[in-house]
Amino acid sequence: MKVAVAGAAGNTASRLLVRLAGRGHQVRGLVRREEQLSRVEELGAEPWMLDLEEAGPEETARAVEGCDAVVFAAGAGPGSGPERKQTMDYGGAVKLVEAARASGVGRYLMLSTMNADAPDALGEQMQPYFEAKGAADERLRESGLDYTIIRPGRLTDDAGTGRIDAARSLGRGDEIPREDVAETFAAALEQDATRKETIDVLSGDTPIAEALRTFE
Numbered sequence: 001m002k003v004a005v006a007g008a009a010g011n012t013a014s015r016l017l018v019r020l021a022g023r024g025h026q027v028r029g030l031v032r033r034e035e036q037l038s039r040v041e042e043l044g045a046e047p048w049m050l051d052l053e054e055a056g057p058e059e060t061a062r063a064v065e066g067c068d069a070v071v072f073a074a075g076a077g078p079g080s081g082p083e084r085k086q087t088m089d090y091g092g093a094v095k096l097v098e099a100a101r102a103s104g105v106g107r108y109l110m111l112s113t114m115n116a117d118a119p120d121a122l123g124e125q126m127q128p129y130f131e132a133k134g135a136a137d138e139r140l141r142e143s144g145l146d147y148t149i150i151r152p153g154r155l156t157d158d159a160g161t162g163r164i165d166a167a168r169s170l171g172r173g174d175e176i177p178r179e180d181v182a183e184t185f186a187a188a189l190e191q192d193a194t195r196k197e198t199i200d201v202l203s204g205d206t207p208i209a210e211a212l213r214t215f216e
Contacts, residue, residue: 007074
């Protein structure tokens with residue numbers, strides 16, 4: 001399978017590149033800065049420069065042309081203001097949705113966040129982020145694409161365990177290593193059970209592939 005990953009230089013996405021390449025997929029890593037290209041290549045992916053905030057529809061469509069699936073794992077980052085949450089976390093995700101549709105890419109996996117459907121859950125400071133992510137998730141669900149939206153809890157750089165809790169709503173907050181989120185995306189891409197699903201994930205006791213099969 002050929003997979004384009006937006007935000008490929010990010011902490012979670014870079015782990016995903018390695019896993020996808022290791023599973024035999026062809027991977028195209030989309031990054032916004034020239035100095036990130038060599039890092040993407042080192043991780044086993046085809047580097048492709050694309051600034052989702054600045055690129056037009058045709059340029060974005062070319063970046064995913066020929067791919068079987070796309071993953072949106074980009075984001076404005078914790079130091080950005082409300083405006084960039086809209087232009088990147090929402091606008092970038094939606095631009096990739098439209099590019100996938102225009103290029104005939106049917107499968108779209110979204111890195112979202114828990115509380116995306118409850119923007120005031122953690123106070124005023126986090127509200128613009130949750131609003132942007134929730135709106136992007138909704139646009140994807142309405143797009144007609146074969147989507148999987150994965151909503152992890154607080155991300156850590158701890159070593160992965162290969163075990164998670166996964167449900168349409170876990171009803172609690174906690175954390176999960178980025179390694180396990182990356183592995184969840186790689187497994188979800190290969191499991192039909194995750195199609196048309198929005199999934200909360202946290203660290204847990206169930207092997208990742210087994211946890212995702214519960215959505216069948």
